[in-house]
Amino acid sequence: MATAERRVVVTQRYFDQATIDYLNENNCEVDIIDLPKGKADGNLTPDELKSLLAGARGWIVGHAHITRELLQDLPNLAVISRRGVGYERVDVIAVRDLGRVITIAAGGNDASVADHTIGLMLAVGRRLREMQNRMQAGDWTILVSSDLNRKTVGLIGLGRIGRSVVQRLKGFNCRILVNSPHPDADYARNENVTFCDVETILRESDYISLHAPLVAATRNLIDEKAIALMKPTAIVINTARGGLVDDCVLLQALKDGRLAGAGLDVYLSESDKSLADVTAELIALPNVVATPHSAASSLEGLARTNMVAARSVVAVLDGGDPPETCVIADGRTRPR
Template identity: 35%
Template sequence: MNTTSPETPGTIKIGMTREFVDSGAQIWDRDVFARVSALPNVVVSPVSSDAAGIVAQDLAEYDILVVRKTGVPETAFTKPDTIRTRLIARFGVGYDHIAMDACTRNGIAVTISPDGVRRPVAGSIVALVMALSHRLREKDLLIRRGDWPQGRVMLGMGLEGRAFASVGFGNIAREAFRLMRPFGMRYLASDPAPDLAAADDLGVEIVDFDTVLREADFLAVNCPLMPSTKHIINAEALARMKPGAYLINTARGQLVDQQALVAALASNRLAGAGLDVFESEPTGADNPLFAFDQVIAAPHSLCWTDECARLTSECVYNAIAAHLDGRPLPHLVNRSLSDVAQ
């Protein structure tokens, strides 16, 4: 990563949040990062502040900010006259941690990276369906405990003829349905604004939310987190689900009421759950969900593969290059700023 040097006229400063350099992990694809660093007049460096979120100083110092999970709160916009940033490129897709109204109000375009996570997250959903249906974690625990006989007779669930359903029919959900097609299941989705042509092409039946809950053998949560969707899977929704069904959440933890999910598992209404996200992250080892052998858990990282790193990096590079060239920004969130350029 380039380090800052005395700034010359025309220099474009790109700030990357500390998580890219402090985690010890390779987040950026190296080849793609080299292409970003090689852009004309560009200097790339970690943001100067070491705060947990972006602060006013960062917005005043950088033309472009690349963020992953670091928040961009409303408090960062307390000095609007000093704001230099014109693009925030999100390394990922969710943007509930970015103060979008403040960005739009101050002329800052925000882009996301859906091409990077589409296949990796969808693959994670398929992996959880397979692991849950074959009761992989439960059998693994039994054999590690020396209980070979019980593991031999533990019955799983075949997929053919079962219902795989999604709350949401967006980018990731559509890819998950595409990957699930060979299993001969019934495919259902609920969405307030579905792509009907894609549904027809994928053989997915668009139904209402209640039908998704009632019919699903495997229910995947694939909607964005917003005030209207927080705890969309709550005690009432879980009570309407088919007894013995499985819940999968790879989207956002706050879409599911954790306390209600614990109760549904404890009562054996649900057969199990696959969770890559939690209401509070990072979650602790004392999370009550971990008391259930039929829960498969991961630290919001199931999709994190070399493919995900490369494709997400490409998305960020494309957004930066388009911004510098004055071209339309790919995957722009605040579309009212569609004419934003350098």
């Protein structure tokens, strides 16, 4: 029987019934927050979050900022489970210091984001947006576009999503260049990819797709210097994190014709609202195909990540351990 002592707050939309049933079957009281249209949990103030989470033991969260102060004001909160894989908005040290657990939904959205990445490559390369816009205006002139087939594709980052993209690119007979902190000779041989430095990827790739985490070393990875190395026919794809790309520089390069196009699912303005006008200009360009941080949001992908997040919550509330690949920090064993 569900109890208030096992109250789990969900601040994400599209939480499916099967996952709700799973939580209920494991004696959790599920409280799904009905956020106003256009507002996500990343827009909630600390006071709003404290009010919604008062007394909760588990929290299934999207992009809210999880600070030391917030956690200190929520002493009952045992586990924070991200329905996603990034955690740059989480004070991981505070989670550990305060004896809490933070998990991610590892493996839940790999296929969805990889599909989306290939979709953006095709849409930008084949100029689908430009042609549809012209047709709607009555102009059926054929625009010459570019194949993905047999192109050189550079992937910066080779985690679960990057490896899923490699699998999909095989069907396009691409030459695949990869940059990763952990080059793997067996993987390179088995998957017919080439590990190389970032500069080589920038110089030689027709498509450059970002799959790295956002850390100090990768922030503004695509900046003026990086773009200067790229072919003018190159296309940049970002389904990872907005901070990997200097959007102001990207915007100017696209307007100047120094790049052929971009496929974007993430933006600097998600974390810095002062850049909203830059994002607006980017998504208005005819050679940009843009989506609203939705790469993981297929019905199937959401169902998978919901369940991964829920299983982590139940594991912690039961006194057990979530899957090792999902755990970012576990402070339960840390002396306090």
